[in-house]
Amino acid sequence: MIQETFVFFTSQWAYVLLVSFTTRLLYNYFQRGLWRVPGPFMRGVSSIPRIFSVYRGKSHDDDISLHRKYGKIVRLGPNLLSIADPAEINQIYGIGTKFIKSRFYELSSAYDDEGLVPDTFVLTDKAMHTRMKRNASNAYSTNGLIQMESWIDPVTDRLLLKLHKLAGQSVDISAVLKDFAMDSVFAVTFGRDFNYVEEGDVLKMYGILETVSDYMAIFGQVPWIHKFLLARPFVAKFMFGEGGGDKEMFQLAISEIEAAKKKQSEDGPLTFLQRLLLNQSKDPASIDDREIMTHAFGNIAAGSDTTAIALRAIIFQLLKHTDVYEKLSEEFSTLTRPVKFADANKLPYFAAVIQEALRLHPSVGMMLARLVPAEGAEICGHNLPGGTEVGINPWVLHRDPEVFPDPDSFRPERWLLSNTDEEHLRVMNRSFFTFGHGAHTCSGRWISLMEIKKIIPTLILEFDMKLVKEGEYGFKNRWFTPQHGLFVQFTPKA
Numbered sequence: 001m002i003q004e005t006f007v008f009f010t011s012q013w014a015y016v017l018l019v020s021f022t023t024r025l026l027y028n029y030f031q032r033g034l035w036r037v038p039g040p041f042m043r044g045v046s047s048i049p050r051i052f053s054v055y056r057g058k059s060h061d062d063d064i065s066l067h068r069k070y071g072k073i074v075r076l077g078p079n080l081l082s083i084a085d086p087a088e089i090n091q092i093y094g095i096g097t098k099f100i101k102s103r104f105y106e107l108s109s110a111y112d113d114e115g116l117v118p119d120t121f122v123l124t125d126k127a128m129h130t131r132m133k134r135n136a137s138n139a140y141s142t143n144g145l146i147q148m149e150s151w152i153d154p155v156t157d158r159l160l161l162k163l164h165k166l167a168g169q170s171v172d173i174s175a176v177l178k179d180f181a182m183d184s185v186f187a188v189t190f191g192r193d194f195n196y197v198e199e200g201d202v203l204k205m206y207g208i209l210e211t212v213s214d215y216m217a218i219f220g221q222v223p224w225i226h227k228f229l230l231a232r233p234f235v236a237k238f239m240f241g242e243g244g245g246d247k248e249m250f251q252l253a254i255s256e257i258e259a260a261k262k263k264q265s266e267d268g269p270l271t272f273l274q275r276l277l278l279n280q281s282k283d284p285a286s287i288d289d290r291e292i293m294t295h296a297f298g299n300i301a302a303g304s305d306t307t308a309i310a311l312r313a314i315i316f317q318l319l320k321h322t323d324v325y326e327k328l329s330e331e332f333s334t335l336t337r338p339v340k341f342a343d344a345n346k347l348p349y350f351a352a353v354i355q356e357a358l359r360l361h362p363s364v365g366m367m368l369a370r371l372v373p374a375e376g377a378e379i380c381g382h383n384l385p386g387g388t389e390v391g392i393n394p395w396v397l398h399r400d401p402e403v404f405p406d407p408d409s410f411r412p413e414r415w416l417l418s419n420t421d422e423e424h425l426r427v428m429n430r431s432f433f434t435f436g437h438g439a440h441t442c443s444g445r446w447i448s449l450m451e452i453k454k455i456i457p458t459l460i461l462e463f464d465m466k467l468v469k470e471g472e473y474g475f476k477n478r479w480f481t482p483q484h485g486l487f488v489q490f491t492p493k494a
């Protein structure tokens with residue numbers, strides 16, 4: 001009997017394969033009742049259409065179109081649902097939520113000699129995440145910012161010098177801004193930078209960060225595959241060389257920690273690292289060197305590209321909308337050089353311009369994915385079982401016409417109380433997802449905003465800027481959304 005069955009299956013292998021394959025696809029589609037969630041049929045059947053959409057670098061456009069067609073909840077993959085409803089923000093991301101980060105984030109995990117490095121960006125252990133975030137919170141606080149501000153000024157001076165040398169030419173400032181953001185985040189974190197502004201990518205980090213971002217975006221759609229790829233040390237070694245990508249950066253952070261320990265003092269201006277070392281010396285059990293290294297490394301990995309994208313988005317919109325540029329220049333006339341964050345932070349129109357540019361072009365272009373807790377949850381009227389991957393993509397939520405009427409237009413005024421009533425402004429602010437939401441909200445948001453609020457007025461006070469070759473501006477979405485082709489002509493002011 002067994003032999004007959006074996007002979008039958010081996011002689012009919014093509015049919016067996018077809019039946020198994022079809023059964024698997026049907027299982028994907030109908031699994032755990034998710035077939036009830038609206039979306040294109042093929043998205044429910046297989047992850048391939050989603051992978052293809054991400055690979056093309058236009059998944060945000062596809063997601064926006066799908067939401068316009070299917071509504072506030074859309075099935076993007078067999079177990080992947082995109083949500084675009086401000087009413088669901090609290091349930092998924094709010095403080096105290098039971099939703100945890102999905103396996104998508106595991107693909108950005110880093111490893112050192114002790115194994116997996118505990119990174120707040122990836123952690124699903126809520127108690128550990130809270131503890132790690134609390135122990136670094138004063139370094140990211142307003143008080144910490146005031147201490148760190150002066151570290152950015154020499155970087156700014158070098159940037160200005162460079163732009164003066166390029167005056168009159170048509171310059172693609174995409175790379176220049178990335179170098180500025182890299183030097184700035186190094187400077188506030190370690191109290192020294194590597195002169196990216198003049199020398200370029202001397203530490204050879206751009207390639208690694210870009211590969212990790214591509215890898216996370218594409219393979220994160222099928223995260224089980226990670227354990228066969230970069231999670232294997234020999235694959236990481238093959239891709240990034242002996243150190244596997246992370247090791248050089250960790251080594252750098254460790255040697256900076258050692259150096260900072262030797263000249264520890266409470267006198268300012270304190271760098272991010274010095275602040276954490278002070279925390280450690282006051283309460284040694286609260287934070288160890290490995291965690292300090294992780295925070296420092298996280299700043300460099302999470303804070304350079306993101307800030308550069310934000311700067312490009314703001315400059316592009318300003319140069320495209322000359323009326324806004326002029327209005328903002330007028331507001332800046334109260335500022336003096338070197339521009340102080342505290343002064344720039346008081347300007348309401350500037351805040352509105354930044355918010356509107358970052359609404360239209362968030363630095364993260366894919367959903368901030370979470371897992372529905374074991375007991376399940378009701379989202380947008382659907383009962384979803386535990387383990388379903390759900391998330392809100394800032395690009396999608398920011399294009400919701402109910403929250404942001406005429407969503408594709410750049411209208412900074414919409415963020416001002418003189419134009420929008422208080423209740424609606426509250427909904428808009430809650431739906432502003434560029435920096436995420438809840439416990440995992442961006443730790444470095446204010447570091448980034450400090451850089452932005454210092455450099456944009458500085459450039460406008462120093463130069464007349466003109467957008468050239470507008471058609472060259474574009475970007476590819478691979479988790480981050482880095483633009484290219486931002487050509488600007490700088491003319492020094494008399």
Ligand code: HEM
Nearest residue numbers: 120121299302303306310363368435436440442443444448
């Ligand atoms: C415009 C600039 C920036 C943008 C748009 C941005 C965006 C984000 C977003 C959306 C998240 C949340 C991810 C999620 O929930 O899945 C995040 C997390 C994070 N960001 Fe940023 N970021 C920026 C700058 C920075 C800077 C300058 C730093 C550090 C100096 C930084 C450090 C972090 C860290 C450590 C996390 C993880 C927080 C956690 O999970 O608890 N970011 N960022």
